[in-house]
Amino acid sequence: MAKELIFGHQNPDTDAIGTAIAYSYFQNHFGFDTEAVALGEPNDETAFALKKFGFEAPRVIKTAANEVDAVMLVDHNEPQQSVSDIDKVTVTHVVDHHRIMNFNTAAPLYFRDEPVGCTSTVLWQMFNEKGLEIPQNIAGIMLSAIISDTLLLKSPTTTDKDHEAVEALAKIAGVDYKSYGLEMLKAGTNIADKSEEDLIDLDAKSFELNGHTVRIAQVNTVDLPEAMERKAAFIGAMEASSKANSYDMFVLVLTDILESNSEGIVVGSDETKSLFEKAFDKKLVDSAVELPGVVSRKKQVVPPLTEAFEG
């Protein structure tokens, strides 16, 4: 069987990298020849999780078609979030937990999408369905992915299945998920020694909203006021990135992972800013807005923006 690459989205997070590793283990067990790779270097949180469970960072690829004819995607399906030459390879498998958008294929494929908190929660069910035992280190990286995506089961994206998966995987991995999870999340909040340019690109995704390209970045922190002190510099970096990449709007969501609150910073035209205000029914003050209770880009940021842009 010809080799296939498995990878998550650009600007990979712990789900994108961790679930690619776990899905590669799963598929190779069933006779596929796969390698988990990544579309970027691990962030601090992911590096912490990889080290904890004894994994090397996956090889970073820029293109896929130079190596393989076929690929498998985890944690994304939208082409603009995928490898740059996604149109030159065949997607044979997708495991995801996002909306489906602009994902078109010429032939039938395996596509498994569920509205749960993390791709690893879907994969955990697939292991169970097949009766395949999960090794300790694979359970550990899947656990890390779920903790990351659900902010320790506190995000509104969290479902009963995520709770079940975390309990089961923590047992196999042999860790106390609450203390390990907080340690891992905190490892990802060290923003002091990073530039604004780096921070707005660490966990950022582009969305096509009714013909507008909207960039939404999220930065986790345990000290929101400290992060907001850098607002002017963030705005400068977001404006430069919007110009360089033709984004119609750039939204930065700074999330306090302990208090489950966010502040938003928005750069864009008067039109897109007013659509942002419509989406959240709030006025921007000096390009910023408090977003109490907002922690999930997928569930609390993208849907209201989609509605406002299409309305």
Added chain:
Amino acid sequence: MAKELIFGHQNPDTDAIGTAIAYSYFQNHFGFDTEAVALGEPNDETAFALKKFGFEAPRVIKTAANEVDAVMLVDHNEPQQSVSDIDKVTVTHVVDHHRIMNFNTAAPLYFRDEPVGCTSTVLWQMFNEKGLEIPQNIAGIMLSAIISDTLLLKSPTTTDKDHEAVEALAKIAGVDYKSYGLEMLKAGTNIADKSEEDLIDLDAKSFELNGHTVRIAQVNTVDLPEAMERKAAFIGAMEASSKANSYDMFVLVLTDILESNSEGIVVGSDETKSLFEKAFDKKLVDSAVELPGVVSRKKQVVPPLTEAFEG
């Protein structure tokens, strides 16, 4: 929980109707409130299967939003094959075995697609994964769907999983699948008392191929020469339908289910006809062409046409 409708594609076949019935049973068991409906009356083959296993034909709907806010799709995902007001309802679940095309959602959903011969084969695995027993009549209608889609396991779309599902479901349903299957398929080949207008619409789907709307109808028969005697009348009906519905090309595939061969009849512009010839590397003679070994629209007709139109 608010009621949801479950339905297959327009011009429903035994998979579209049978799997909707079986998935509604499955989902209602897990606490959803669903009703299986259909986007058209059952064809002769489906009516035979429904009667055999004691089901009434599902209620036919023209629109969904007047009844419900949310729907579940089986056996299709492309919007132009779905209910006319699909854009006015939320799709919460899809179980399918087709390519994914133009299917976009605002939010995450349950989407299960596998490259197997029939949607009921996917659903059979879902019953097994959940450990949910399949009642005799539900097994019978799922078996009928798989026999229909795979032409009694002879279509090239047939996989090992379809074989396994047929063996298991036939045992539960208490039928000899070979004799029952042939009887059911033959019930669907009575074309003598149907008009050409009806025949080209019984099992017909529209596809968007690089900006062209291509209609592909399939008619099963046990007497291909008899069917081809009506070629001129078929062409007349296809031309009228193309004009009325703005199809850029209309392909009718007449399939001998006993010999696993087809003949194609093609109506369209010189441009689209020449793309058809390119797709199959064959010249049309008087708008017709022999397609030896072709029995699957999905696997043997749509992919080469897609490639030719996009090439």
